[in-house]
Amino acid sequence: MHAVNQSAHDDIASLLDDSKLADALQADATSVLPVLKTSVENINQGLKKLYLEGAPVEEIVLGRAELLDRLLTTLFDHFFDPVRQEVALVAVGGYGRGELHPASDIDLMLLLKDEENAQTQDAIEKFIMLLWDGRLEIGHSVRTVDECVAEAAKDISVATNIMESRLLSGNTDLYNSMLTLTGPDRMWDNQSFFQAKLKEQILRNGKYNDTAYNLEPNIKEGHGGLRDIQMIGWVAKRHFGAASLYDLVDHNFLSEEELKTLLEGQQLLWRIRCSLHYLTGRREDRLLFDYQHQLAIEFGFKDDTSKERSNFAIEQFMQQYYRTVMELERLNEMLLQLFREAILYKDKPGEIVVINESFQIRHDYIEVTHKDVFKNKPTTLLELFLVNEQHPEIQGVRAETIRLIREHRHLINEEFRLSEEARRLFVHIIRQSRGVTHEFRRMNRYGILAAYIPAFARIVGRMQYDLFHAYTVDQHTLFVLRNLRRLSVPEFCHEFPLASGICHHLEKPELLYLAGLFHDIAKGREGDHSELGAVDALQFCLDHDLGRTDAELVSWLVKNHLIMSITAQRKDISDPDVITEFIDRVNTLEKLDYLYLLTMCDIRATNPKQWNSWKDKLLVELYNKAAQALQQGFENKTxxxxxxxxxxxxxxxxxxxxxxxxxxxxxxxxxxxxxxxxxxxxxxxxxxxxLIMEHANKDTPVVKVRTDKRTGSMELFVFSRCVIHLFARIVSVLGQLNLNVADAFIMRGTSSCLLETYKIIFSDDMLEHIDHYAHEVVPQLLEKLTDRELSDLATMAVPRAQKHFQVETQISFTKVEDSGITRMHIETTDRPGLLSVIARTFIQCNISIHSAKISTAGETANDSFDITQANTYTPLSKPMQQELKQALLEQL
Missing domain, CATH: 1.20.5 (Single alpha-helices involved in coiled-coils or other helix-helix interfaces)
Known part of the structure; x- marks a missing residue:
């Protein structure tokens, strides 16, 4: 039920000429298919034209279903005229709800009175074949009433399909019989239906990483997506017999304002889905990077011409999407809780356990003691989350209380934020020994966190348009908090023993949690987010009476939250000078402890694919070396x-x-x-x-590997006396095998021998194949190393998502003190075969390489190479640096 745009409705209705199809059916059989194809094409192209000209998406989605109703009914009535009392044509799925997006399947069921006879079978075959030949994307089933009943009884999705089906044509009694025999008084009563659908939603949410905020979200199946809206409709229909969401207002389950929010959210998702289908020409429900920019422009967002905000339109469009699904997620939670109370506890008033004058527990859910609690005492908007933490028996918040929270969020204003009581409550919430992660997630979901910390409101739903960050900034922040809290839980201490041990001995873990909460809070602002966030964190901690020393520690952690990751992954931590530089920044064991925990939990919360055992090993090694140096004292550094x-x-x-x-x-x-x-x-x-000793009398190169599954790494050792361009040959093979080099060392011995070692790391999903690669790499390398000529560079396909991200190539040079080495740092777009391109450019420019440190974050490669002039092994002159830089820029 929606407000009809009569003009658009009439335009859509005119897209199908029923008389032409009827006339063709009365003529010879050969004239039907051309008319049908033309009719289908007119519908598809006509709806697309109207949509692109601004017709409301509701008219397009509902209008397509109405047009197909007319078309299918005309065809059905013709083919099944002799047996129409034996068959019913039923629309199911989205089509059953009367909704058809441009590329959605047209789901049909042919409901039979009895098993197929020759006449009905012939009609079915002709009908279905004509639909397929007519280029209609149909999904169909053929069932008797008994078969429907049997399938529905064992499969909740079949029961749901039947419940929201529509009779298009045929035997009405047959259709009504199916509805009666599958109704709630025969199977899947209100309680069992609700519990089964709830379980279905929980499993679906788990499939999408328990967050709506993946950077390529599924707008249909993800959190707060169309399925969540449909879920509300299914339960309402089963429980109330509700024909639409509007009926929930009549049953006092939704306010007019909440219904408006729900319908506006559905409208946005419908528009995005409709645009996706037209843009891709297929059924596509994922907001892939490939389409985000074009959709952003279509939805009226404009790019910022400044370099720093070149993806502004995409980020604004996606933030609108994320904030919409967050609101839909809140409504879904509230309505399902209302249904839970109405369906599962209908005749069970439940014992009330009073907690204090503001809160009580009913059916294991917390609620306010009266509807004016928040109005009379606004700080109870924070107190509720503290009470949840302190009462582990509480399973959630009752729906009416969720509604009251939403209605009273506006009370969290500047006066509220300045109140000593509010500040005391917030500090108590973050200091609790249990429930911190759950309650901060709930605070974010209900909009309380954004209201209390205005800077946090700016990062809610904010995406970072790159391949490194897998989640929106607010969700990433909450994942960091989850990871930090997990370190303190005894049952998980085996996961990261060193980190858990350090965490257990922290005097004030709440400082770590606050650093996690603020570390990215300035993302999206102009300027260095670490510097800006440090200012916010300092002021917040001082305002909350944490003391100057503690406030400065939190601020320092926010300002420096990236230095340990950069040092471990991009620098040579076997070099004492690197360790010295690092501890000069850290300078106390206390800071090192906090920084190590924050760094590890930050990387793990950024992207599930970014964390691996190798990074864990690097961080642990850096922590141990820095801790040892700090314990020895600055005057005793090695x-x-x-x-x-x-x-x-x-x-x-x-x-x-x-x-x-x-x-x-x-x-x-x-x-x-x-x-x-x-x-x-x-x-x-x-x-x-x-190895060298074992091969002392052999002329062929020594090539050996060994694996370490504990760290997810493979070590490659190559020793040769005569192979030219060794580095280029090796990285070419490793690149073709899609192996990820993290570290390389090249030594030219005094007797013209070459010794090269490589650290190759495996992602968790590739780890099971490590033995296979260890077996493959040696013979392939030996073959390449014995070739007389360096083979041509192989062309390798760039992964789909990576095509949409380009990093401007930056190249810089520094002289390594007390050595003849020039260090080149390059930041560029990562791509298959990147190291091979760089290695061949070194050859072209007569450059020798001595070591390489490889670091990749999403689409960005941050690599360092220690190099010299090939003939003299001396540092690169300024002209040579410029020549090499220009050659690399041309290649990259």
């Missing part, structure tokens, strides 16, 4: 030579125990540089030394 001597000594002892003599070891090690002993741990040096 230097490069200490680490070199340590690694040599321990490796030598191990090799000696295995029976290798000093002369044998020295003969190999005399070729090795100090940088090699600095970069490799004793166990790695032992492995390399033994």
């Amino acid at each position: 230097n490069r030579q200490d680490d070199i001597d340590h690694n040599r000594t321990y490796a030598f002892r191990h090799l000696s125990k295995e029976g290798l003599g000093t002369i044998e070891i020295s003969a190999i090690w005399n070729n090795f540089t100090d940088e090699y002993f600095l970069r490799h741990k004793p166990a790695e040096i032992v492995w390399h030394t033994k």
Whole structure:
């Protein structure tokens, strides 16, 4: 039921000429199909034209169903005229509700009185074949009433389809019989139907990561999507026999304002879905990156011409979408809770357990003691969440109380935020030993968090248009909070033992949670979000009487929340100078503890695909080295030579125990540089030394791998005396195998030998194939290394999502102190074969590479290369740097 736009309705109705189809059916059989195809094409193109000219989406969706009703009824009445008392034509699914989006399937059921006889079978075959040949996307089933009853009894989705079906033509008694025999007094009574549909929604939500805020959301199946609206309609129809959502107002389940919100949300989702179908020419319900920009422009959003906000239209469009589905999600929760109370507890008044003058528990759900609680004492809008935390027996908030929260959110104003009671309550909420994650999610869902912290309101539903961040900023923030809290739960301490141990000994874990809450709060503002967020965090903590020292710690964590990740992933943490630079920023063990926990939980909450055991290992290694350095004191810091001597000594002892003599070891090690002993741990040096010794009398290169499933990594070792362009050959093979290089070290020995080591990391979904790749990589490398010529660069397909993100290439050079090395840093768009392109450019520009540190975040590659001039092994001059930069820019 909706307000009819009569002009659009008339235009749509005129798209089908019923008389032409009827005349063709009365003529010879060959004239039907051309007329049908023309009719279908007229409907499809006519509706598209009207939509693009601004016809209301409701008219398009409902009008398409009405046109198909007319067309299908005409065809059915013709083919089934002799047996119309034996068959009923029934619309099911979305078509049963009278809704048909441009590319949606037309779901039909042919309901039979008895098993098919020859006459009905012939009619069915001719009817269905004509529909297919006429280019109608139909889905159909053929069932008797008994079969429908049997299927509906065991499958809730079949029962739902039947419940919202419509009779188009045929035997009315047959159709009514099916409805009666599958009604709530025969099967799936109100309670069992509600519980089954609720379970269905929970499973569906789990499939979409329990959040509506994925960056390529499914507008039909995701949280707050069309399925959630349909869910309300299904339960209302089963319980009340409600024909539409409007009936819920009459039953006092929805206010007029809530109905308006629901219908406006449905209208937006219908518009997006309709546009997606027309844009793609198929049934597409995912808001993929491929379509977001075009849809944003279609919906009236404009791009900002400034470089920093080049995706402004997309971000604004998607924020409108996310905020809409958040509101729909709130309504869905409230209505389902109302249904729960009306259906499951209809005749059970329930014992009331009074908590205080404001709140009580009924049926395990919290509610206000009277409807003026929030009006009389606004701070109870925060107190409710604290009470939830303190009473683990509470399973949720009763629907009427949710409604009252929504109606009284406006009371959280500046006066409210300045009140000592509100501030005290907020600090108590974040300090509780249980329930913090759940209640902050609930506060966000009900709009309380955004009302209390205005800066948080700006990030609600804000997307970051890249491949690195998988969620909106507010959802990412809540995932960080969840991860931090999980570290303190004993049953999960085995997941990250070091982190859980540190967390257990934190004196004030609430400071960590506040840092997590504020670390990205300035995203989307102009300027450095870390700097801006640090200012917000400091003021908030001071306002909430946390003390200057604690406030400054939270502010410092927000300002520096990226430095540990950058250091671990982009720098050589085997270099004592890197550790020194890091601890100069951190300077206390307390800060290091907090920063390590925040960093780990931040990365894990950014994108499920970004976290892996290798990153865990790097962070743990950096934490341990920094902690050791801080414990020793700044005056006792180790230097490069200490680490070199340590690694040599321990490796030598191990090799000696295995029976290798000093002369044998020295003969190999005399070729090795100090940088090699600095970069490799004793166990790695032992492995390399033994491999070289085993192949001492062979001319072919040494190529070996070993895997570590615990860290999700593979170590590749290559030793050669005669292969040119070794790095380029190796990264070419690794790229073709789609292997992810995280670290590379290249050593030119004193006797013209080349030793190269590579760290290759595997994502969790590839980890099960690590043994396969370990088996594949060696023979493929040996083949490439023995080829006389460097093979042509293979063309590799760019993943779909990656095509929509371009990072402007930035290249810079610095001189590494006390060495002959130039360090080149490059930031560019990640793509298959990127390392191969860079390696071949080095060859072209006569550059030698000594080490590489590879870091990829979404679509952005951040890589560092230690390089020299190939002939002289000296740093690059300014002209050479410019020549190399220009050559790389041309390639990238």
